[in-house]
Amino acid sequence: MMSHAAYVLASYAVAAATVAGLVFWVIGDGRARRRELKELEAAGIRRRSADASGGAGR
Amino acid sequence: MRLLAEGLSARRGEDLIFNDISFSLGEGEALVVTGPNGSGKSTLLRVLAGLLQAESGRLRIEEGPAEFDHPRELSHYLGHRNAMKRELTVRENLSFWQRFMGDSPGGFGVDIAAAAGAVGLAGITHLPFGYLSAGQQRRMAMAKLLVAHRPIWLLDEPTAALDAGADRLFAGLVTGHLERGGIVIAATHQPLGLGSTQGLQMKGFTL
Amino acid sequence: MSENSLAIRKFSDLANPTRFLALADRVLFWFAAATVLFFAVGLWLSFTTEGDYQQGETVRIMYVHVPAAWLSMMCYTVMAISALGTLVWRHPLADVSAKAAAPIGACFTFLALVTGSLWGKPMWGAWWVWDARLTSVFVLFLMYLGLIALNRAMDDPARSARVSAVLVLVGFVNIPIIKFSVEWWNTLHQPASVLRLDGPTIDPEFLWPLLVMAVAFTLLFFTLHIAAMRNEIWRRRVTSLRRQAVRNAGREAQGL
Amino acid sequence: MIALFLRDLKLSVRAGGGAMIGVLFFMTVVAVVPFGVGPDLNLLSRIGPAMLWIGALLASLLGLDRLFQAEREDGSLDLLLMQETPLLMTVFVKCAAHWAATGLPLVIASPLLGLFMNMNELAIGATMLTLLAGTPAITLIGAVGAAVAVALPRGGLLVSILVLPLAVPVLIFGVSAVYAAIEDPAPFLPPFMILMAITLFFAVIGPVAAAAALRHSAD
Numbered sequence: 200m201m202s203h204a205a206y207v208l209a210s211y212a213v214a215a216a217t218v219a220g221l222v223f224w225v226i227g228d229g230r231a232r233r234r235e236l237k238e239l240e241a242a243g244i245r246r247r248s249a250d251a252s253g254g255a256g257r
Numbered sequence: 258m259r260l261l262a263e264g265l266s267a268r269r270g271e272d273l274i275f276n277d278i279s280f281s282l283g284e285g286e287a288l289v290v291t292g293p294n295g296s297g298k299s300t301l302l303r304v305l306a307g308l309l310q311a312e313s314g315r316l317r318i319e320e321g322p323a324e325f326d327h328p329r330e331l332s333h334y335l336g337h338r339n340a341m342k343r344e345l346t347v348r349e350n351l352s353f354w355q356r357f358m359g360d361s362p363g364g365f366g367v368d369i370a371a372a373a374g375a376v377g378l379a380g381i382t383h384l385p386f387g388y389l390s391a392g393q394q395r396r397m398a399m400a401k402l403l404v405a406h407r408p409i410w411l412l413d414e415p416t417a418a419l420d421a422g423a424d425r426l427f428a429g430l431v432t433g434h435l436e437r438g439g440i441v442i443a444a445t446h447q448p449l450g451l452g453s454t455q456g457l458q459m460k461g462f463t464l
Numbered sequence: 465m466s467e468n469s470l471a472i473r474k475f476s477d478l479a480n481p482t483r484f485l486a487l488a489d490r491v492l493f494w495f496a497a498a499t500v501l502f503f504a505v506g507l508w509l510s511f512t513t514e515g516d517y518q519q520g521e522t523v524r525i526m527y528v529h530v531p532a533a534w535l536s537m538m539c540y541t542v543m544a545i546s547a548l549g550t551l552v553w554r555h556p557l558a559d560v561s562a563k564a565a566a567p568i569g570a571c572f573t574f575l576a577l578v579t580g581s582l583w584g585k586p587m588w589g590a591w592w593v594w595d596a597r598l599t600s601v602f603v604l605f606l607m608y609l610g611l612i613a614l615n616r617a618m619d620d621p622a623r624s625a626r627v628s629a630v631l632v633l634v635g636f637v638n639i640p641i642i643k644f645s646v647e648w649w650n651t652l653h654q655p656a657s658v659l660r661l662d663g664p665t666i667d668p669e670f671l672w673p674l675l676v677m678a679v680a681f682t683l684l685f686f687t688l689h690i691a692a693m694r695n696e697i698w699r700r701r702v703t704s705l706r707r708q709a710v711r712n713a714g715r716e717a718q719g720l
Numbered sequence: 721m722i723a724l725f726l727r728d729l730k731l732s733v734r735a736g737g738g739a740m741i742g743v744l745f746f747m748t749v750v751a752v753v754p755f756g757v758g759p760d761l762n763l764l765s766r767i768g769p770a771m772l773w774i775g776a777l778l779a780s781l782l783g784l785d786r787l788f789q790a791e792r793e794d795g796s797l798d799l800l801l802m803q804e805t806p807l808l809m810t811v812f813v814k815c816a817a818h819w820a821a822t823g824l825p826l827v828i829a830s831p832l833l834g835l836f837m838n839m840n841e842l843a844i845g846a847t848m849l850t851l852l853a854g855t856p857a858i859t860l861i862g863a864v865g866a867a868v869a870v871a872l873p874r875g876g877l878l879v880s881i882l883v884l885p886l887a888v889p890v891l892i893f894g895v896s897a898v899y900a901a902i903e904d905p906a907p908f909l910p911p912f913m914i915l916m917a918i919t920l921f922f923a924v925i926g927p928v929a930a931a932a933a934l935r936h937s938a939d
Contacts, residue, residue, distance in 0.1 A: 203522050203586050206522055206525065206582050206583070206585060206586050207522060207524045207525055209582050210525045210528055210529070210578070210579040210582040210583065211524075211528060213575065213578050213579065213582070214528045214532070214575055214579060217571050217574065217575045217578075218571075218575075218684065220571070221567075221568060221571045221688060222688065224567075225688055225691045225692050225695065226691070228692075228695045228699075229691060229694065229695045229698070232695055232698035232699050232702055233698060235698075235702045236698060236701060236702055236705070238383075239702065239705045239706065239709065242380060242709065244705050244708055244709045244712065306798065306802055307801070307802055308798055308801060308802070325804070329802045330802065330803065330804040332802065334798055334799065334802060336795050336798055337795070338793070338794050338795025338798075339794065339795060340794055340795040340796040340798065340799050341794065341796075342727075342731060342794065342796070343794075344730075344731055344734040345727070345730060345731065345734070349727070349730065352723075353723050353724070353726075353727045354799070356722075356723035357721075357723045357724055357727075357803070357805075358799075358803060359804075378713055380709070380713055381709055381710055381713045384706050384709065384710060385706075388706055388707055388710050389710055390710065390711075393710065393713070581835065590761060590838055591835040591838070592835050592836050592838060593759065593761065593838075594754045594759030594761075594764075595759075599754075599759075602751060602836075603751075606744070606747060606748055606751065609740075609744050609747075610744065612740075613740055613741050613744055616740070617741075
């Protein structure tokens with residue numbers, strides 16, 4: 200049964216690692232995109248519609 | 258430093274493209290190669306760049322750095338294609354060429370931001386090269402001439418995709434290079450707006 | 465329940481990406497919180513329940529494996545519906561949704577495969593058998609990866625949207641066919657000695673943790689999906705702003 | 721040189737790059753085999769190493785034709801040819817980058833596929849090791865083919881046809897080393913050493929030949 204417990208632990212570990220990887224990827228991707236948007240905004244480039252539809256996007 | 262060509266001729270397949278071309282260019286001198294389509298302007302430049310074997314004749318450097326066996330190693334070649342990757346940003350492209358080419362003896366390349374500024378496109382080096390319009394891509398390809406120092410510039414139809422403003426800007430770059438003691442050989446059928454230059458009229462060679 | 469109403473709103477009300485972003489900002493926290501809560505309960509339940517007399521401790525793998533497998537299929541369904549949305553209704557968010565779902569679906573499918581393999585080793589003595597069910601999930605995994613590769617290969621979203629939507633739909637139609645053919649192919653070669661992944665008939669002892677975990681995983685999927693959609697919208701904004709920057713630079717240079 | 725290596729890596733990871741597609745192709749090819757031969761685990765574990773090797777061989781040929789052709793199309797090849805740095809170094813570095821972007825992922829993915837083929841731990845380890853030693857040779861041979869076909873339209877298929885026969889020794893010694901490791905009587909080291917020797921051999925003559933072909937392909 201010890202080895203079976205190892206399999207159980209391994210599968211939970213893989214699940215945790217995969218989910219964590221996915222979560223970090225999504226968060227990191229979001230951060231990077233937001234940073235790029237900020238940079239572009241700082242460079243004075245603005246969406247034409249953003250002024251009209253307001254800061255609802257962010 | 259002096260670039261000498263003596264009796265160059267080149268062949269493409271069976272056809273002799275040009276025959277017995279000689280010139281001698283010193284520091285700060287430019288050669289403008291003109292002629293109709295198919296007269297061998299591009300072929301001449303590719304021979305000078307070491308990309309094509311000359312059929313006969315000699316090409317050499319005098320009073321220059323000793324350890325170079327072919328002038329191509331001291332030359333920038335700006336061909337019809339821009340030699341930039343669409344997937345990479347402008348900065349990545351330029352910094353790659355800067356690091357890969359290194360500087361020839363006797364000068365230094367400018368940094369990337371300054372080079373982009375010199376072609377009037379300072380703010381967009383962080384964008385992928387593929388986003389740029391054709392004219393902007395061409396201008397960034399010219400910025401490549403500035404990031405690594407080469408005494409000899411070989412320019413093949415450099416201003417083909419450019420508007421008048423960019424034309425003037427480019428003439429400024431070339432003049433600057435000449436003033437710093439560089440050598441420029443340009444094939445063109447538009448006037449580059451340079452001052453005193455030697456001219457070479459290619460007539461084409463027919464048997 | 466809440467994801468249901470979200471789904472309805474997503475298709476009727478949220479044609480405007482900006483509105484979607486606003487909504488995503490509001491709901492993401494609650495989704496994340498609910499996900500964490502359900503996972504806490506689910507994990508607690510799945511480690512405190514008794515083991516199975518036949519399968520021993522390994523039955524606990526089921527609490528991860530079955531939800532992951534369920535999500536791998538649900539995610540593809542979401543993508544197929546999104547693909548329909550792209551092709552039929554030309555909904556601006558449908559393509560974003562399909563694109564954002566692909567990596568998430570691939571991850572869950574990968575998880576289902578790995579945990580299934582980890583379950584299979586002590587049960588069958590082999591990491592992998594070419595059983596009908598496993599094989600069709602593996603084919604599904606390959607399809608996810610192919611779709612991701614396709615999405616990455618085309619840098620212009622407007623053009624790639626319809627192409628990948630077509631592929632998603634073809635895949636969706638094809639999955640039952642693959643499953644049938646594989647099942648037929650498999651029974652031809654191998655007797656039914658292979659243990660089935662759906663395990664023993666479930667009694668309530670296992671049902672509760674399984675259900676809670678399934679809900680937790682589903683919530684996780686929606687949280688990630690909304691966040692990934694938001695990222696995708698941002699990505700497209702960045703792209704269009706950059707193109708705009710290029711045009712601006714052209715104008716300024718002309719002004720010089 | 722490092723700049724070139726990094727640029728090529730970046731290019732193959734960026735959108736449209738082929739790094740991921742190679743692994744995917746490898747997985748698909750190997751995964752298709754059981755559908756053809758049937759799900760008999762004993763049979764699969766017996767042919768597994770050979771299938772992995774064939775899959776890796778085909779997958780590493782995938783992006784090879786673009787190795788120089790992409791450079792030629794945008795004019796970069798001209799500049800690479802003109803530099804003071806020896807051309808064969810440039811070719812070698814490009815091969816190294818190509819291998820790191822497409823060959824190495826194949827090696828890393830191979831244990832996973834080994835499990836699918838029901839291979840035991842020893843067989844998986846041996847396959848991984850031989851792939852690690854052998855795939856660089858395929859890339860280096862392929863570079864010659866890619867350089868020869870650089871100026872041809874639709875050179876892609878031609879590269880595969882040119883390169884596959886040349887890669888046969890790599891396949892033979894790679895697979896026989898794996899089988900030697902699994903089956904007791906045959907020693908593992910001799911075929912493995914020959915495989916290494918082939919890789920080193922092509923590491924020397926591959927770039928030289930490719931550089932020569934590139935010099936003469938310019939027009």
